[in-house]
Amino acid sequence: MxxxxxxxxxxxxxxxxxxxxxxxxxxxxxxxxxxxxxxxxxxxxxxxxxxxxxxxxxxxxxxxxxxxxxxxxxxxxxxxxxxxxxxxxxxxxxxxxxxxxxxxxxxxxxxxxxxxxxxxxxxxxxxxxxxxxxxxxxxxxxxxxxxxxxxxxxxxxxxxxxxxxxxxxxxxxxxxxxxxxxxxxxxxxxxxxxxxxxxxxxxxxxxxxxxxxxxxxxxxxxxxxxxxxGEADLTLRSVIGDIAFNDPGVRDVQEIAVLKEGDEYHVELIVEVDPSITVAEADDIKDRLEDRILRENGVTDVIVEFDEDDNLPKWEESKTTK
CATH class of the missing domain: 1.20.1510.10 (Cation efflux protein transmembrane domain)
Structure with missing residues (x-):
């Protein structure tokens, strides 16, 4: 009760x-x-x-x-x-x-x-x-x-x-x-x-x-x-993608999904970083991204994954295509 x-x-x-x-x-x-x-x-x-x-x-x-x-x-x-x-x-x-x-x-x-x-x-x-x-x-x-x-x-x-x-x-x-x-x-x-x-x-x-x-x-x-x-929020996806892309430690945004669960948003993204950075530096990037994204209205859960930079622009090209 x-x-x-x-x-x-x-x-x-x-x-x-x-x-x-x-x-x-x-x-x-x-x-x-x-x-x-x-x-x-x-x-x-x-x-x-x-x-x-x-x-x-x-x-x-x-x-x-x-x-x-x-x-x-x-x-x-x-x-x-x-x-x-x-x-x-x-x-x-x-x-x-x-x-x-x-x-x-x-x-x-x-x-x-x-x-x-x-x-x-x-x-x-x-x-x-x-x-x-x-x-x-x-x-x-x-x-x-x-x-x-x-x-x-x-x-x-x-x-x-x-x-x-x-x-x-x-x-x-x-x-x-x-x-x-x-x-x-x-x-x-x-x-x-x-x-x-x-x-x-x-x-x-x-x-x-x-x-x-x-x-x-x-x-x-x-x-x-x-x-x-399970509806994706494309507007919030664009906002969060720009947040991640503008982080000084992120080279590119490879994939991003923003899924609405009732009144809440769950975010998953894969960002590309310099392959030579240390685990501690990667952890700092992860903490910065999670902290900033969780400040967006309705976002309650953020999962950040890393991949090495392949020097192929994806986020800016995906925005241009759209």
Missing amino acids: VELWNLLKQGNKSALLASIINAVISIAKGVAFTLTGNVAMFAETLHSIGDAANQFFVFIGSALSKKAPTPRFPNGFGRLVNLVLLAAVLVVGIMAYETIVEGYHHILHPQESTGFIISVGVLSFAIILEAFVLFKAMKETLHEVGIEAKGFGIITKSIANVNKAKAATKLVFLEDSVATGGGLLALAAIIISHYTPYHQVEGIASIIIGVLMFIVVGKTFLDNAAGVL
Whole structure:
């Protein structure tokens, strides 16, 4: 239990916060739907339930992925977060399907909803909370990629760098972007339906919300399927290759691999050195490289191997070719 508690403390805080808030929101929306029968509210209720369950699983997965390697699993549990996210998107996919089906039925058989004030009040409350979670996810994104921003720059820079964030943070960012936008869409549909005879708009809004949910499902599935298979980070590979190449004791970089394991990066590289150097000098080079590479965000493991310089440039040529 002590080990589990320590792991949970390392779980993704954005996912936990989002899960709690979405659970509260889903209860409020569910009560509002029961009282009003509003189809757009039904879509938003399912959306929030899916998000709450999804983000809770993400929190658990991100925590368990921090478990130390064992003799049975010597490579650690980093990819566990990707497996959990693949399972979690199934929940969102089911909710998205139900949302679209309900919206379609409402378009065929439109009915005027009741409880206009209740629906508007609950949705306005939900939008404020979801926007708060989204803003926290934006700040967490910037923290993970090492970028500072203030004011409106938090929004623009987080959107530009969300693909560099950890898998759990990225999912919260995407889900709450859709949740906030979907809430605004549902609110607009309710207002239009109340003041005009065009009640089908609630069904249309429900279908659009469902489609947006499916987009999140597709994006999350593709990202985490790559993570489960073992995805190389070519951008970080280039950065680390330059670090090694610019070391005074390194003549060339022969091979380099940067593999993403969950939220962590494992680096293996072979560098070419002067064949006449001593073991002590080679050890100094190894220590310098490991120390410098481990300072890169997310890198937790570095393996450095040596080969004698063959006077054939490889690293610069590989960059030119690319």
